[in-house]
Amino acid sequence: MVKITDVARQAGVSPSTVSYALSGKRPISDDTKRRVEEAIRELGYRPHAGARALASSKSNVLALVVPLRAGIHIPVVMQFAVSVVTTARRYDHDVLLLTQEEGEEGLRRVADTALVDALILMDVQLQDPRLPLLRVLERPSVMIGFPASSEGLTCIDLDFKAAGEVCVEHLAGLGHRAVALVGSPPEVYVRQTAFAQRVVQGFTAAADRHGLASSVHPCEAASGAARKVAERLLREQPALTGVVVHNEPLLEPLIDAFEQLGLRVPGDLSVTAICPDELAESVRVPVTSVALPSADIGTRAVELLMRKLDGTEVPEATLLAPRLTERASTAPRNA
């Protein structure tokens, strides 16, 4: 293994000069810098990560904790992960993958052993058991999602309440008077995941504000459930003409089910969704939707973390404004 002293000898300088040439933490003359770079190239030198971490108290590794649980749309998780990794690399950091399953002990382990410098957590619950730990951990963290109180923490997410509102307002603007929300699976609500509840809040508030009849239906994510849900919606709310879907796997089957029940989308029924743009575009009838900007959130989570590692102050809460894209699934209500 080629080490810093080898490079130093080859370049005719001291090891510290090589180190400084690499880090830029003190001025180096152009000439020595060139010689050092050349030596590094010739020898194929790579600084030893462990040695670096030991001497500098920085591992340049971030932990990313991904959820495993039911009711979470996997491609969204994967997209987060990829954008976190990609952004981390731009800041010369790597990403260690942890599963939710490891729990608090896992967080403590990677933080206390200095394996990682900072942490990103997904799928935060309102009363998340990891919150107290994060507040005392000596390493910064960012949560994707919001707990009941973000006091002393850093959180970022789509503004799901506003997303629910935007969907309803879009439908209201098209003249719809009765709307329904097809939500995430019941277990997502039961475990008090904030984002699901916030969509409901926004949806209901906006519907009330506009004087619309509304109902909320948590739903399994199995496509087999689509037909039953569609039938129930129409039975319970015969005047229904607007539907908001916050349940990725159910989106396409649900639209199919409506059409099989004789309702044209958007002729008889307008459908909007809160989901990744990619999904909304891939449905047979492209769906008007509020984007779930996973990649953007992942990127910004890393950026927040980098600022915290720099010692910069960052806001406790970052809510991304919803962006609704009109596609083919919504239209003015029939006379």
Added chain:
Amino acid sequence: MVKITDVARQAGVSPSTVSYALSGKRPISDDTKRRVEEAIRELGYRPHAGARALASSKSNVLALVVPLRAGIHIPVVMQFAVSVVTTARRYDHDVLLLTQEEGEEGLRRVADTALVDALILMDVQLQDPRLPLLRVLERPSVMIGFPASSEGLTCIDLDFKAAGEVCVEHLAGLGHRAVALVGSPPEVYVRQTAFAQRVVQGFTAAADRHGLASSVHPCEAASGAARKVAERLLREQPALTGVVVHNEPLLEPLIDAFEQLGLRVPGDLSVTAICPDELAESVRVPVTSVALPSADIGTRAVELLMRKLDGTEVPEATLLAPRLTERASTAPRNA
């Protein structure tokens, strides 16, 4: 930060004794072991990962390189990743997540800096540009998937050729005489990913062997394509009664399309798939399928790597035998 010398002092032993008590690399009397453990608990000691890596030349971290490209079913990737992480933890290792995008430079970086001890690669192509690098890298690796030559490497995957055969044989056994394969998107074949081609080989060989009429259709993974594919199949092969689907996102839409075209599954058309069991079970008509055992492969990839890290010899190629589960989508051919 509490360090090993603190623990040693508190326990009244030397630092090396603490180290050995932790690693078990030499016998420690029950009494001292107890005192060491107690001191560790009292002080909340956690060995510094970087220091450990530096002194022992082992980081206890594995790299996992995940594909990003089109035509790959994301949930499968995620399931691999989770099983790799989970299994790695059983062996006291962590997992660093890399994207394919980082390319060979990324592999070299994490290997040469000793950030990781070993690597797992997914989505291997027949002529994978990373192969030469892996052969010279001083760290062991395991590939999920097979390149053209696995000489000097370690590869593991489902036996896709046998999987294709098993599907055809199941259909042949039910009396079907004309079968079609609905395959992965064309780009998967173009970039010469072995698994897609092997399915074709197995499918074709078995069909020929049993004297069945057969055809192969690479297909986009968009559900919108389902109807067109279904129509084409029936047009080109009117006698068709058996279909093998090797394209996850298309499976359900395709069955829907057949039914909309007036063909009952399995009454008129038997359908088998090569896909995760979870998917096969979730379709409205549960699909007879060869399981894509992502979790099993992930686990075994880690186990192979651990053996290599131990210095144990492992086979170059591990092919997992396909397992076909009969469900509701296949039936004897109509008289």
Added chain:
DNA sequence: CTGAAAGCGCTAACAG
């Protein structure tokens, strides 16, 4: 602008 030297916290000979 550059060097010398002291650790960072741990492991693994070596010595008993």
Added chain:
DNA sequence: CTGTTAGCGCTTTCAG
């Protein structure tokens, strides 16, 4: 069965 000690390869004072 346990202790002493010499590094692992790098960063960062301290000195010049």
